Amino acid sequence: MKLQNMFKKTSRKAYITLREKPEVPHGLLRKCNKCGAGIMADDVKKGYYICPKCHGYFRIHAYRRVEMIADEGSFEEWDVGLSTSNPLDFRGYEEKVEMLQNKTNLEEAIVTGKIAIEGKPAVIGVCDGRFLMASMGEVVGEKIARAVERATEEKLPVIIFACSGGARMQEGIVSLMQMAKTSAALKRHSDAGQLYISVLTDPTTGGVTASFAMLGDIILAEPKALIGFAGPRVIEQTIGEKLPKGFQRSEFLLEHGFIDRIVEREEMKDILADILTLHQRCELPEKMEHAGTLIRERKKENESSEKTADEMEMMEESIELIEDAMELPKTVEMGAWERVQISRKKDRPVGADYIDNLFTNFIEFHGDRYFKDDKAIIGGVADFRGMPITVIAQAKGKNTKDNIERNFGMPSPEGYRKALRLMKQAEKFGRPVICFVDTPGAFCGLEAEERGQGEAIARNLFELSGLKVPVLSVVIGEGGSGGALAMAVADEVWMLENSIYSILSPEGFASILWKDSKRASEAAEVMKLTAADLKELGIIEQIIREPNEFTAATFGGVCNQLQQEIALFLGHYTTIDEKKLVEKRYSRFRNI
Secondary structure, three states, X not given: OHHHHHHHHHHHHHHHHHHHOOOXXXXXXXXXXXXXXXXXXXXXXXXXXXXXXXXXXXXXXXXXXXXXXXXXXOOEEOOOOOOOOOOOOOOXXXXXHHHHHHHHOOOOOEEEEEEEEOOEEEEXXXXXXXXXXXXXXXXXXXHHHHHHHHHHHOOOOEEEEEEEOOEOHHHHHHHHHHHHHHHHHHHHHHXXXXXXXXXXXXXXXXXXXXXXXXXXXXXXXXXXXXXXXXXXXXXXXHHOOOOOOOOOEHHHHHHOOOOOEEOOHHHHHHHHHHHHHHOOOOOOOHHHHHHHHXXXXXXXXXXXXXXXXXXXXXXXXXXXXXXXXXXXXXXXXXXXXHHHHHHOOOOOOOHHHHHHHHOEEEEEOOOOOOOOOOOOEEEEEEEEOOEEEEEEEEOOOOOHHHHHHOHHHOOOHHHHHHHHXXXXXXXXXXXXXXXXXXXXXXXXXXXXXXXXXXXXXXXXXXXXXXOOOOEEEEEEEEEEHHHHHOOOOOOEEEEEOOOEEEOOXXXXXXXXXXXXXXXXXXXXXXXXXXXXXXXXXXXXXXXXXXXXXXXXXXXXXXXXHHHHHHHHHHHHHOOOOHHHHHHHHHHHHHOO
């Protein structure tokens, strides 16, 4: 009886064990090395090599990465057959390399070649961590340098997926020199006006981080990737402290201004395609150029010249849009202090609203590459009627929480440095720059002074004065002091009807000159800070009319007006020679 009961218990236990842990063919069931959950290998492969339980990212083999990014059949591999040397005669190194070649079916730790992404050609390099942790030896450096040199010659963008433990110890100083070699090749590629996109995956460390990985015009990263120069263990041993959670991860680098964007693996191909599209050099779209010319003719009431049917249709379309915009009510007479208060209203459209309503395909980029990503400034690339442009806005929030996050639109030094980085990038790729100004002034805190607020503003004034692409600045709310001017050294400066632009706030003006901030309303009248005042002084070129109650609900007419005026601006300024453009901008400020 005991034996029978024991058999029943054993059978039941075995049944439960089998039911809870079903046997599967070898290799189909894997264990996630991040969360420990059992996962089906096929599900992982079909799901971009992401754990379906914890959303942790697995490392991807180089050729599989190419398949995920490239258009089918477009990959053409380059520089096959380079042999790895043993410059230090390091014992066992050649055998180790041969063993890995057989195990991984790779010749070395990187695969390079040419691909197309949504029909757009690019040169690609993909590191594979299975091969000595994708450490950079002579062959890795050589393949990167050759690929970049060929991209420079063929005028192609470069995309490199980094995944590396850094320099290859077995090759010593020869490995170290690859950092200089790859960086020098990328410098020539950059000087030729070509785009380099660096994509950082887990892990990217050491000499790779300190060379080609961090030199991208645009730097993307996968979520939670380990990115740093020294490894976490080395840092902890050096400083004798435990590192904070999330240190050296993608999110940490984004917050500290070193990468442009974190991109989920599922959207990587689409984001790369959009970036390539917005970095294609192109002429001013014909329709925009014609529309600008015809609008100008209409404004001059010059309708005497003969026009083709297409030109007449285009003119009618342009005029109709202008007339829609001009349905705004007539200008209301009011005092300067009243306009100051309107410019500060909480429900007034902010910089992000203008970006959303005037442009398409906006891709925001982050960081100053030195210290931080300042959320008081939004910037990136976008499409305006078929033309790539760089758009930058000083960003106020729409509620208290958002305003605190954006520091009430008061940029820190890193915000101005981010804006300048994007402007210089626009110059490299021949894109016009459009800025939206809306700030009470630059942030005047202790940390801002420690990090060089004055230098950051001065550097913007210095560089913007000689930027070799058209620059338009639009004051949409408050234009306070040097904090506003740092984004308004432009070919033309426009103001919305109830915006203000001044040396400082009326409260500050009254406090300094009259020792009484309560006389702010009186100061506003004296300061000549309204759009009408500044147009009369020759400080701005144009006033954009706005409705009496200007909110998101009444934004349409203003956007219509701005759309047409921006098209006119681009139609004119993109046809001006670089030297004449810079000279004209210099004269604009020289004559004030």
